[in-house]
Amino acid sequence: MTTTVIVVGAVFFILAPSVAWMAVLPMPFILWGSFGFQRKLAPRYADVRENASLINSRLANNITGMATIKSFTAEDYESERVGIESDHYRRSNRRAIALSAAFVPLIRMVILIGFTATLFFGGIEAATGQLAVGTYSVLVFITQRLLWPLTNLGQTLDQYQRAMASTQRVMNLLDTPIAIHPGTTPLPATTVQGDIRIDNTSFAYTNQHPVIEHLSLTIPAGQTIAIVGSTGSGKSTLVKLLLRFYELQQGRITLDGNDIRDLNLRDLRRCIGWVSQDVFLFHGTVAENIAYGSFGASIDEIIHAAKLAEAHEFITRLPHGYDTIVGERGQKLSGGQRQVWRSPVPCSKTHPS
Ligand SMILES: Nc1ncnc2c1ncn2[C@@H]1O[C@H](COP(=O)(O)OP(=O)(O)O)[C@@H](O)[C@H]1O
Ligand SMILES: [Mg+2]
Known part of the structure; x- marks a missing residue:
């Protein structure tokens, strides 16, 4: 022009x-x-x-x-x-x-x-x-x-x-700024112990009253603990903080003595098995969904994991067993069926949990 x-x-x-x-x-x-x-x-x-x-x-x-x-x-x-x-x-x-x-x-x-x-x-x-x-x-x-x-x-x-x-x-x-900056310290899945210390932590979701205030908690490696509280008291939030989905406003959390902020984010998350309340399944077979995250898992490992989660039995009763397509978001399964095998096997071979 x-x-x-x-x-x-x-x-x-x-x-x-x-x-x-x-x-x-x-x-x-x-x-x-x-x-x-x-x-x-x-x-x-x-x-x-x-x-x-x-x-x-x-x-x-x-x-x-x-x-x-x-x-x-x-x-x-x-x-x-x-x-x-x-x-x-x-x-x-x-x-x-x-x-x-x-x-x-x-x-x-x-x-x-x-x-x-x-x-x-x-x-x-x-x-x-x-x-x-x-x-x-x-x-x-x-x-x-x-x-x-x-x-x-x-x-x-x-x-x-x-x-x-x-x-x-x-x-x-x-352009949304990245809020969670990964650390650099590696955390090999094979050596992690699981000693968690939560030290005087406080946290609030954006512009809201604090969900967690001055909480300190020590969870020694190998211990099984349950956190009980009324709905909305912050139990899930605690787990999300451990996974670093959100950043603490005060205090620190350490895993085996390392501040989780210093740890490589992928390593940290690989070592935590998180079974969410709302389970998300991907369109694909039962076996693919069990192996999600451990993409190289063999069928024997998948069956082993399913047995640990007591899912093996109902899976074998499905029309095509481990090869059954679960449908989008797992709609062809019952709620309980969806949840049970999403119990991941985080640091797979060494610590089947
Ligand atoms: N993504 C979010 N954004 C803002 N507020 C949230 C978010 N998730 C949870 N909350 C609030 O934080 C509080 C604790 O939630 P949560 O940890 O999920 O409770 P619960 O103990 O039942 O697991 C609740 O008051 C909830 O409304
Ligand atoms: Mg919850």
């Missing part, structure tokens, strides 16, 4: 300097209008993306929670909520489109003024003999070459803003 404007503009000034300025006059307005307009449009497109993500997550939620919705006969309630969010999406889209649809015609009107002025005043000069008729007809053609491409500028910028609204969301995610 820049090349066109420079080349055609130069030709214009050489051929007919007296009318050339009329063709060039709309350009600053078009440029100024385009960029100003894009600045207005950007937040509207951002709003459209935001609303699209809300309705997407609502739909995804409803589909996964289908059984709950049906059992509570909440279909009408849910479809109303989908309706409301659809409506927000539609409205934000309309706001963006109203602006973007107004833009191109406005640009064209400005262009038309320049075009008409060139035709009219060039025509008068040609009629009075100041401008050769041949030159005039060249002018008529190249004014179009000069000005019409500028309408594309609007469309290009419009598409750019649309794409940027999406790109920005991805970029924001990528």
Whole structure:
């Protein structure tokens, strides 16, 4: 576009300097209008993306929670909520489109003024003999070459803003600072003892009252302990802190005398077997899910682990035994079946736990 404007503009000034300025006059307005307009449009497109993500997550939620919705006969309630969010999406889209649809015609009107002025005043000069008729007809053609491409500028910028609204969301995610910085001390799975000391620790999830306050606890290697407390008292949080899913605000936790912040994060997590309350299974076979994390495990090791978890029996009763496909998130299994074999065999060969 820049090349066109420079080349055609130069030709214009050489051929007919007296009318050339009329063709060039709309350009600053078009440029100024385009960029100003894009600045207005950007937040509207951002709003459209935001609303699209809300309705997407609502739909995804409803589909996964289908059984709950049906059992509570909440279909009408849910479809109303989908309706409301659809409506927000539609409205934000309309706001963006109203602006973007107004833009191109406005640009064209400005262009038309320049075009008409060139035709009219060039025509008068040609009629009075100041401008050769041949030159005039060249002018008529190249004014179009000069000005019409500028309408594309609007469309290009419009598409750019649309794409940027999406790109920005991805970029924001990528720019999220990493809160957990891995340490460097290696922790070989074969030598770990499991001596845990929790030393005067305090922790709160962001902007909330503390979940753990000045807690100290020593768990000698090889001990089995249970932590009991009312729901929401912070039992799971303690385990998550041990895995370094969150960073302590005060105090420290050591494993075999090493501050867990200094340990290599992968080594640390490899040495902890975590059976979460909400078990997540991957689409694949039973054997693949048992071996998850210990990807090189042989079928004998997998069966051994299943026997330790008392899962071997029901697995052999499944239609294809260890090769049964569990379905997405393990939906083809019962809740208890899902949980039982996710008891991992963390530091596998040496410490089957
Ligand atoms: N990811 C999270 N973000 C914010 N607050 C959380 C998060 N997970 C748990 N909490 C809050 O921390 C408290 C302790 O939770 P948790 O450790 O899961 O309890 P429980 O003892 O039942 O395992 C609860 O009040 C819970 O609401
Ligand atoms: Mg819990």
